[in-house]
Amino acid sequence: MLGLGLRLINLTDKCLWTDELATLVFSLGHSFLSIPLDQIITSETLLQPLVPDPQLNLGGVVEHLLGESNHPPLYFWLTHLWLQMFPTPDGLVSLWGARSLSALFGTAAIPAIFCLGYLAFRSLWIAQLAALLMATSPLAIYLAQEARHYTLPILWVIASLACLIIATRALAERRPLPLWVMLVWIVVNGLGTASHYFFSLTLCAEGIVLLGLAGRQIQQQALSTDKTLKANRSFWQKHPLRSTWLRIGVVGAGTLASLVVWLPFLQGVQDSEITQWIHRGNRVGLEWLDPVLQILAGASTMLYMLPIQASNAPLSVVSFVALVLLAIWTGFKINQGLRISSANGYAVWILGGFVVGAIATFLIITYGFEREVTSAPRYHFVFFPAVILLIAAALVQQWSPSRAVLKQTAIIIVSLSLLGAITVVSNLGYQKTHRPDIVAQAIREGPSQQSLIVIAHSTHGQTGRMMALAWDFKHRPLQPAPLFLMAHIIDKPESVLIPLQHSLEQISTPITLWLLEFKGVPEDALQATLAAHHCQPQPQVKSATDGYRYRMHRCRGDQ
Incomplete structure (x- = not known):
C-alpha cells in the first residue's frame, strides 16, 4: 500500500513529454x-x-x-x-490512465522482489527489507510515474533472476534443472525482449555469471582426485553437471530464438536519427570518466534523491553535496555488510556477479561502440532489482544479533529512501527529461x-x-x-x-x-x-x- 500510494500521488501533475507522447500515439x-x-x-x-x-x-x-x-x-x-x-x-486520451499502468507494474515489483529475496537468501528479513526499499526507491517511483515501458521489464528481470538462482543452485547441488523452470525461463526471457530490447543486456549479464560458474567448476573438476564416486552410478548420477548444463544450454537456445525474431526490426536502429542522441565519440580528458560517474549517480538514486532540481539554487547545491556524501557513506556500509554476508552467502556471489556483468556490458557498449547507454538512469532497470537485493542483504548485517531491532544504519537508509520518494513525487527531483x-x-x-x-x-x-x-x-x-x-x-x-x-x-x-x-x-x-x-x-x-x-x-x- 505504501508503494502504490507513492506511485499514484501527483500522477498527472508533471508535464507530458516527448517519449510519453510516443507511447500514447503508438499505443492508440x-x-x-x-x-x-x-x-x-x-x-x-x-x-x-x-x-x-x-x-x-x-x-x-x-x-x-x-x-x-x-x-x-x-x-x-x-x-x-x-x-x-x-x-x-x-x-x-487519459494521461492518468496511461501512467497508471506503469504505476501498477511498478507496484507489482514490490511483492515480486520479496519473493526473489526469499528464494535467493531464504531470509524473511532480507525479503521484507528488499520489498520496503523497492517501495520507496526514488528511481522505482520515477519509472513508475512515466507512461513508458520500464516497470514491466523490471518484472521480467526479477523473474529471470529467479530462474538464474534456481539454475545455479541446481548446479551447486549437482542436480538437473527442473523442466518447468526451463520453460518459464525461456518464456520470461522472450517476454522481456518483447518489452524492451535492453532486456538483452540482462541476458548478457546472466550469461557472464554462468560462464564464471562453468569456469569455476571446470577448475574444481581438474583439481579433484576422487574417482571412487564415479563407480556404479546411473547416467544421471554420473553426469549431474552435464545434464544440468545441457538443460541450461536448451534455455539459452530458446532465448536466442526469441531474440532472433526481432533482428529484422533492429536493422538500421543503431544509426537511425532517433537513436543519435546516445552517440558519443571523441572524448577528451576527464570526459572518459563520464560513463563511470553516470552509473554511480544512477545507482545512488536507487536509494536516495534530494531536491537537487528545486528552484531555490542554494537548496539545490546543498542537496547535491549531501547526495554525494550519502552515496559515499552508504557505499562503505553496504560493502561492509556484503563482506560479512558473502562468507556464507551463495546468492551474494551470484547477484554480485550479475551486477558486475551488467555494468561491464554497459561500459563495453559505451566505450567500445560509442553509444552512451549509461547517460539515462532509466536504462538501469537491467540490474536495478539485483542492486536492491544486495543492499537489503548488506543492511541485514547491520542489525543487532537478535535481529529484533534495526540498528541506526538501516533506519537512516530506509528513512532517507522514503524522503527521496517524497522528493520525486513533489517534482523536486527526477523531473521530466x-x-x-x-x-x-x-x-x-x-x-x-x-x-x-x-x-x-x-x-x-x-x-x-x-x-x-x-x-x-x-x-x-x-x-x-x-x-x-x-x-x-x-x-x-x-x-x-x-x-x-x-x-x-x-x-x-x-x-x-x-x-x-x-x-x-x-x-x-x-x-x-x-x-x-x-x-x-x-x-x-x-x-x-x-x-x-x-x-x-x-x-x-x-x-
Whole structure:
C-alpha cells in the first residue's frame, strides 16, 4: 500500500513529454506521420493522434510502432487494451490512465522482489527489507510515474533472476534443472525482449555469471582426485553437471530464438536519427570518466534523491553535496555488510556477479561502440532489482544479533529512501527529461497577440515536443490560440527557412514568432529571412530548458 500510494500521488501533475507522447500515439494505433509538415496547423490538428479511435486494433499498434520507432510492441499492446477502460476528457486520451499502468507494474515489483529475496537468501528479513526499499526507491517511483515501458521489464528481470538462482543452485547441488523452470525461463526471457530490447543486456549479464560458474567448476573438476564416486552410478548420477548444463544450454537456445525474431526490426536502429542522441565519440580528458560517474549517480538514486532540481539554487547545491556524501557513506556500509554476508552467502556471489556483468556490458557498449547507454538512469532497470537485493542483504548485517531491532544504519537508509520518494513525487527531483511546461509558460508571458511556434523538425522527437506544448495549451488555454509550424529539415538545416518564409508570407497581421531548435540554422540566413518579413529579435527572450532551445521575435506582418 505504501508503494502504490507513492506511485499514484501527483500522477498527472508533471508535464507530458516527448517519449510519453510516443507511447500514447503508438499505443492508440496512430502515427506521427499523419501530422502535416511545412504548413501552419492548429493545436487540434497537432493533437489528433491522441484522439482514441475504437476502429483501430493491435495490428495498427505494431504497424506504426515498428515502422516509425525502435521499440518492441508488448508494452504498447498492453497500453492499447488498458486505455480502453478510461474515459477521454476533451476527446483526448487519459494521461492518468496511461501512467497508471506503469504505476501498477511498478507496484507489482514490490511483492515480486520479496519473493526473489526469499528464494535467493531464504531470509524473511532480507525479503521484507528488499520489498520496503523497492517501495520507496526514488528511481522505482520515477519509472513508475512515466507512461513508458520500464516497470514491466523490471518484472521480467526479477523473474529471470529467479530462474538464474534456481539454475545455479541446481548446479551447486549437482542436480538437473527442473523442466518447468526451463520453460518459464525461456518464456520470461522472450517476454522481456518483447518489452524492451535492453532486456538483452540482462541476458548478457546472466550469461557472464554462468560462464564464471562453468569456469569455476571446470577448475574444481581438474583439481579433484576422487574417482571412487564415479563407480556404479546411473547416467544421471554420473553426469549431474552435464545434464544440468545441457538443460541450461536448451534455455539459452530458446532465448536466442526469441531474440532472433526481432533482428529484422533492429536493422538500421543503431544509426537511425532517433537513436543519435546516445552517440558519443571523441572524448577528451576527464570526459572518459563520464560513463563511470553516470552509473554511480544512477545507482545512488536507487536509494536516495534530494531536491537537487528545486528552484531555490542554494537548496539545490546543498542537496547535491549531501547526495554525494550519502552515496559515499552508504557505499562503505553496504560493502561492509556484503563482506560479512558473502562468507556464507551463495546468492551474494551470484547477484554480485550479475551486477558486475551488467555494468561491464554497459561500459563495453559505451566505450567500445560509442553509444552512451549509461547517460539515462532509466536504462538501469537491467540490474536495478539485483542492486536492491544486495543492499537489503548488506543492511541485514547491520542489525543487532537478535535481529529484533534495526540498528541506526538501516533506519537512516530506509528513512532517507522514503524522503527521496517524497522528493520525486513533489517534482523536486527526477523531473521530466523535457520541460514543455516552462516553454509554454514563457509563451503565455509574452505579448498578448497571435503566436506562431516554429520548430526545426527532423524526427518524431520534434513532433512530440510540439505536441507537448499543444497539450499544455489545451489544458491551460492561451488566447488567442497559438499556431504551429514544423519546418522539416531536408539535407541541410537551412532548408527549414523555405517553409518558414512561405508561412510568414501567409500572415498579414502582427504576430509573436517563437523559434525552437533553430541552433543549427545559419544565423545570417535566418536573420535575413526574418528581416524580409519585418521580424525583430527580442534578445531578452532567448533561453534553453530541458529539451528545448527557444527565442522570440516580434513580426509586424506583410501588409
